[in-house]
Amino acid sequence: MPLLVILFLISYGILTMLVFEQGQTIESQRGLIREMLKDSTQLAALKDKIARDDSKRAQEKVSAQTDQKAADTGTPAAKEKGLDKEAKRPGKSAHTMKQIPGKPAADLEDVRRSTRII
Numbered sequence: 001m002p003l004l005v006i007l008f009l010i011s012y013g014i015l016t017m018l019v020f021e022q023g024q025t026i027e028s029q030r031g032l033i034r035e036m037l038k039d040s041t042q043l044a045a046l047k048d049k050i051a052r053d054d055s056k057r058a059q060e061k062v063s064a065q066t067d068q069k070a071a072d073t074g075t076p077a078a079k080e081k082g083l084d085k086e087a088k089r090p091g092k093s094a095h096t097m098k099q100i101p102g103k104p105a106a107d108l109e110d111v112r113r114s115t116r117i118i
Helices: 002-073 077-086 105-109
Strands: none
Touching: none
């Protein structure tokens, strides 16, 4: 009987250590998740800033090109405004359809992968 009590106390001690270690692991993971969220937020802000800078440069380039064309052809300012409306805005590009890769020839020849619809 005393041996069972000793084993019972040892098992409770080990269980207490396990719970304590799990708590520390959860806290460290929580800290890592917060760091990743902070890094992700900084990265998104940086990407947004780069996209705005690129858009601004593209708009400046387009406006410089239209100014140069207007100066070369001698068109009035009213026609120039009409050309700006017709030109596509670089920040508002059309959505492109993603290409779906085709199936490799090896997959087409493999009859084991054929599915049956019931």
